[in-house]
Amino acid sequence: MELKQLEAFVQVVELQSFSKAAEKLYLTQPTISAHIVSLEKEFNTKFLDRTTKNVRTTVAGERLYEYAKEMLAIKEELYQGFGREWKEEQRIDIAGSTIPSQYILPELIHAYQKQNAKVRFSINQGDSDHVIGEILKHKAAIGFVGIKSKDDRLRYIPFYEDKLVVVTPNETHYKELLEGNCSFEELMREPIILRENGSGTKKTAERFLESKNVDIKKLNVVAFINDQEIIKKSVSRGMGITIMSKKAALDYVEDGKMLLYEPEGDKVTRNLYIVYAKRKKFDRLEKKFIEFCCQFYVQ
Known part of the structure; x- marks a missing residue:
């Protein structure tokens, strides 16, 4: 097992597409497919269900995804620890319901980027139910919503x-x-x-x-x-x-x-809440942004 295989797997899960993962990692689609096949052969386990329209993780794939994210986060911390920047884009994928997206996140992100100018954000807007769906499908790492669902796979932090x-x-x-x-x-x-x-x-x-x-x-x-x-x-x-x-x-x-x-x-x-998957392993950037959000409106 190699880290490049785990990177390919994580991108396929998050983008739900082999072609988009290939584009993101500057690889060919056959190379991405080969990385996934190699992982499945090594563990003798099916991690992805593939159809002509979408890609979904199996139960085992969910477990591998969480381990892979944690291992890639450790890789990033190693680079940071030795004073080098990891070449991967410093980007945080978030999803927000209407009020957070339109009236809270603009000022939060503006204030955050004053201290962290190299960090970029991808913001996916929808209602609270849509945001929760994006979190559970790994399309966003962090969500901002105005309601709490009863799904026990999620954790909520009130921030506003x-x-x-x-x-x-x-x-x-x-x-x-x-x-x-x-x-x-x-x-x-x-x-x-x-x-x-x-x-x-x-x-x-x-x-x-x-x-x-x-x-x-x-x-x-x-x-x-x-x-x-x-x-x-x-x-x-x-x-x-x-x-x-x-x-x-x-x-x-x-x-x-x-x-x-x-x-x-x-x-x-x-309350408005930060929401994320309980099993989510945050990287350094994501952790830092959550901590910033939790402190920004504290008087």
Whole structure:
């Protein structure tokens, strides 16, 4: 067994493609295939299920992947320990749900790259369910989400407290409502835009509405929209109100495009989480970035 064989195997698993792995490692596809065949012959075990459309790891392949990542991380640490840079690109593959991707990760990554200018990021955006899927398929090393699943293969670290608010169009009708100290229940009778299923914001908003004894089925829902920016544009143009992250809303509120309403009483908050596979073996770069994220918002 050679490290170049393990490198080929890891790239095939993460990219789910022999051709993409070959391109990434500057090798031919037959060479990548030969490396995988050699590993399977040496261990007399099938590590990959190959079809014409995709590549999937077997149970044994999952075990080999974790060992391989750990061995490659040790290789990197050896290079670092002797003052040499490993030639592999310094890149971190991450996946983020809407709020982290659009409003948290840009400032996190910008601040991180001020200290680590050579590190590059690949960001895959989707809803929280999509992010979890990317982590479990090894397409991303680190995920950022607004909800926790019950999958026991995952580990979560809270790193940011996100506050939810109600935003309305900046129109006379809504100004009069808010200036007249309308109740939360009154405001919820207005046309409302909700997020699609799979959104952490939607699930948190639903729990909050239930705690306020608001019947979700009786809301005047005018649209289900998944894209946060489209929701903001729709609210600013008078389609209706919505419940969203305060951090996501601030730019439109500060520009006078929307009005902000914060319910009295308990704050409506939820944690944003770093998520990763429990069996994941992080390399030096990934560990350093996770530590940075956990400290960045600590006051």
